[in-house]
Amino acid sequence: MPYEGGPMTEAMYYVLLALVHPNHGYQLMNEIEEVSKGRVKMGPGTMYGVLTRLQKDKLIVVVNDDGRRKTYSITEDGRRALKGEYERLKSMVDDGKIIKEDRYE
Amino acid sequence: MSKLVRRFLLGNLWDFGKNESWFSDMALKGLHLQSIGNWFVTFEKGKPKKTKYRIEILEEGPSQEQFELYKEYGWDLVANKQIFYVFSSPEEVNAPELQTDPMELGFTFRMIDKQLKKNMISISILFLTFLFSQFQLFFHDEPYLFLIKRHAFTIIMIVVPYIYVFIEIIRGYIAVKKTKDSLLMGIPINHKRNWKLSYLFSAILHVYLTALIGAVLITPFYTAIRRELYTYKPVQDTPVISIYDIETVPVYDYSHFIDYDWSLTSPVQYFISESGYLDSEMQDDFSSAYLKTSIQTRYYELTFKGMAEGLINDLIHRYYREYHYEEKLTEIKNNKFDRLYAASGEGKNIVFASFDNKVIHIKYSGKAELDYIISLIEKKHNL
Numbered sequence: 175m176p177y178e179g180g181p182m183t184e185a186m187y188y189v190l191l192a193l194v195h196p197n198h199g200y201q202l203m204n205e206i207e208e209v210s211k212g213r214v215k216m217g218p219g220t221m222y223g224v225l226t227r228l229q230k231d232k233l234i235v236v237v238n239d240d241g242r243r244k245t246y247s248i249t250e251d252g253r254r255a256l257k258g259e260y261e262r263l264k265s266m267v268d269d270g271k272i273i274k275e276d277r278y279e
Numbered sequence: 280m281s282k283l284v285r286r287f288l289l290g291n292l293w294d295f296g297k298n299e300s301w302f303s304d305m306a307l308k309g310l311h312l313q314s315i316g317n318w319f320v321t322f323e324k325g326k327p328k329k330t331k332y333r334i335e336i337l338e339e340g341p342s343q344e345q346f347e348l349y350k351e352y353g354w355d356l357v358a359n360k361q362i363f364y365v366f367s368s369p370e371e372v373n374a375p376e377l378q379t380d381p382m383e384l385g386f387t388f389r390m391i392d393k394q395l396k397k398n399m400i401s402i403s404i405l406f407l408t409f410l411f412s413q414f415q416l417f418f419h420d421e422p423y424l425f426l427i428k429r430h431a432f433t434i435i436m437i438v439v440p441y442i443y444v445f446i447e448i449i450r451g452y453i454a455v456k457k458t459k460d461s462l463l464m465g466i467p468i469n470h471k472r473n474w475k476l477s478y479l480f481s482a483i484l485h486v487y488l489t490a491l492i493g494a495v496l497i498t499p500f501y502t503a504i505r506r507e508l509y510t511y512k513p514v515q516d517t518p519v520i521s522i523y524d525i526e527t528v529p530v531y532d533y534s535h536f537i538d539y540d541w542s543l544t545s546p547v548q549y550f551i552s553e554s555g556y557l558d559s560e561m562q563d564d565f566s567s568a569y570l571k572t573s574i575q576t577r578y579y580e581l582t583f584k585g586m587a588e589g590l591i592n593d594l595i596h597r598y599y600r601e602y603h604y605e606e607k608l609t610e611i612k613n614n615k616f617d618r619l620y621a622a623s624g625e626g627k628n629i630v631f632a633s634f635d636n637k638v639i640h641i642k643y644s645g646k647a648e649l650d651y652i653i654s655l656i657e658k659k660h661n662l
Contacts, residue, residue: 185380199344218348219335219377223387226339230390243344 176231182259188214189224189234190256196237196247199225228252282324284310288317289481291447292334292363293454296472299332302365303471306330312367315360329370331470333377336362336387349377378468385462392459395452406445413438421596423589427545427579429502436495443488498543505541514551519576519639520655522553525647526572530555547580557646572645579638587633591618594640595631613653615662623649634662 182190192205199222206216225246228234233252238245248256286305290298292315302312307329310322333354337345341364346356353374354366368374378384413434425431458468514521514535522530533555540548554573577594581587599608599622606622608629613619620631628649630641637660643652656662 183380183382185383199342200348203348215375215379217375217377217379218345218352219333220380220383222337222341222345223378223383227383227386227390239342241343243342 177233177255179255179258181262182255183224184214185216185220185224186228187256187259187263188216189221189228190248190252193234193246193248193252194256196245198243198245200243202246283313284322284324285319286322287482287485288315288320289478289485290474291450291454292360293451293458294472294474294477295334295458296469297474297477299334299470300472301474301478302332302367303330304474306332306367312357312365315358315363315365331368331370331374332357333366333368333470335364335366335377336391337364338362352377381462381465381467384468385459388455388459388462392452392455395455399448399452402445402448406441409441410438421593423586424593424597426586427542427548427581427590429498429540429542432498432543433495436491439488439491439495446484494543502541505539514553517549517551517578518547518580518637518659519549519551519578520574520641520652520659521551522555522572522574524655524659525574525643525645525652526555526557528557530557530572531569532556543582544586545579545581547578549576549578551576551578570646573643574645575642577640581636581638584636587617587636587638590638591620591631591633594638595620598640598642599629599631611653615657619653621649621653628652630656632656634660 188206188210189202191209192202197205199218203216203218203221206214206221225234229236229246231251232249233255234246234248236244237247290301292298305312305322307327309325309327311325311328311330312332313321313323315321349356349366353368353372354377355368356364357367358365366377462468514537515523517537522533522535533553535551535553537552538550540550542548552573552575554571556569557572559570577598579590581590595608606624606627606629608620608622608631611619611621616632616634618631618633622629626644626646628641628643628647630639630643630649630652632639632653639656641652641656
C-alpha cells in the first residue's frame with residue numbers, strides 16, 4: 175500500500191530524515207541515532223524493512239549498489255512526504271503548547 | 280565432523296514465534312539449528328546453550344552490509360530458506376532486538392498477506408476444480424457399486440496430497456494474517472510462543488496423511504495376494520449357492536467361472552457363473568433332451584453394514600434392468616433377511632437379498648423354484 179500521507183511511524187520518519195543526504199545502511203544507523211540525539215534506537219531489522227518499503231513506495235531510491243552495500247537517497251516524493259509529516263508534527267507540537275502555558279503545569 | 284540431527288518441519292515458517300521458541304528449546308537440548316529444508320530441519324549436536332532465534336523476511340537479496348550490521352548487533356545468520364532468514368544470538372550477549380517497531384513489521388506482513396491472498400484464491404479455484412473432477416465419479420447413478428471397487432479407494436485417496444498442500448497453504452495464510460493484525464495493533468511478536476500443541480496437531484495430521492498414502496500404495500499388492508488365495512477355491516467352499524446345491528439330479532457338461540475381488544469397503548466379493556445340462560423329458564421332436572441350467576451369483580461382504588441397502592439398490596438398478604425381465608420385481612417379507620427382492624417366471628429366478636453386512640444377487644435359470652433357492656441361502660448362511 176503506497177504512502178498516501180497521514181501519520182508516519184517514527185522509524186519511517188527518521189529513515190527519510192537521515193536520507194536527505196545519500197547514505198548506506200551502516201552509516202544510516204549511526205545517523206539516525208545522531209539526528210535523534212541518541213533517543214531513537216532502531217533495530218537493523220526494522221531499518222531494512224523500512225528501506226525496502228520506502229523503495230517500493232518510491233520515496234527513496236538506490237543510487238549505488240556495488241554488490242557489497244547499497245546507497246540510498248530520498249526522492250522528490252520522499253521529500254514532499256517528509257515535509258508534510260514535519261508540518262503535521264509541528265502543528266501537533268504547537269497545539270500542545272497549552273500544556274506548558276496554563277493549568278496543566 | 281559433528282553429528283547432525285534431523286527433525287520434521289512441523290510448523291509453518293510464517294509462524295515466527297512458534298518456530299523461534301522451538302529452535303530455542305532445541306538449542307537448550309544441545310541441538311543447534313543448522314539448515315531448513317522443504318521437509319526437514321537440520322540441527323547440529325553440541326553443548327546445550329541458551330540461544331535466541333529471530334526469523335526475518337528479507338524479500339530482496341540482502342546486501343553483505345546488512346548481514347554485517349546484524350552481526351555487529353549480535354545476530355548471526357544460521358539458516359535460510361527462500362525469503363526466510365534465521366538469525367541466532369546467545370542469550371548472555373543480550374543482543375538488542377532486530378525489530379523495534381511492530382507497526383513497520385506489520386506493514387511488511389500486510390504486503391505479504393496481500394500476495395498470499397491472491398495466491399490463495401487462484402489455488403483454491405484450482406483445488407476445487409480438481410476436487411470436483413474427482414468426486415464427479417461418485418455422482419454417477421450407482422455410487423455403491425463404485426465404492427466397493429478396489430480402485431475406488433485409490434481414486435479417493437489421490438486427493439490426499441492435494442488436501443495436504445491446501446492445508447499447508449491455509450495454515451501459512453492464517454499465520455500471516457494473525458501476525459499482521461496483532462503487529463498493526465502495535466503488539467510485537469511473541470518470541471516465546473508455545474509450539475507444542477500445534478506441533479502435536481501437525482504431527483498427528485502428518486502421520487495420518489502418510490498412513491493414508493501408504494495404504495494407497497500397498498492396496499494393489501495386498502489385493503493381488505488376496506486374489507491369488509481365493510481364485511482356486513471350489514465353488515462349493517465359497518459363500519455362494521452352487522449349482523450342485525440346487526440341482527438334485529446329475530449335472531452334465533458342467534463349467535464354471537469364478538472371480539474373486541477384494542477392496543477396503545468390501546473385503547469379500549465373488550462373482551460366480553456356473554452352467555450345465557440336466558436330464559430332461561425327451562420332447563417329441565427329440566429336442567431338449569437336456570435342460571440347460573445356469574446360475575450367476577454376485578456376493579459381497581461389506582465392511583460397513585450401512586452400505587448394504589445402498590448396494591442392493593445399485594445392484595437392482597444395474598442387473599434387474601440389464602436383463603429386461605418382464606416379471607415384476609417384488610419385495611418379499613422375510614424376517615431372516617434385511618431386504619429381499621425377487622422376480623420369477625418362465626424358468627428364471629432373480630433374487631436380491633441382504634442380511635447383516637452381506638449382499639447377494641442370484642440369477643438362476645432351471646427347474647428349481649424361487650422359494651427353494653431362498654431357503655438354500657438361509658441354510659448356507661445359518662439364517
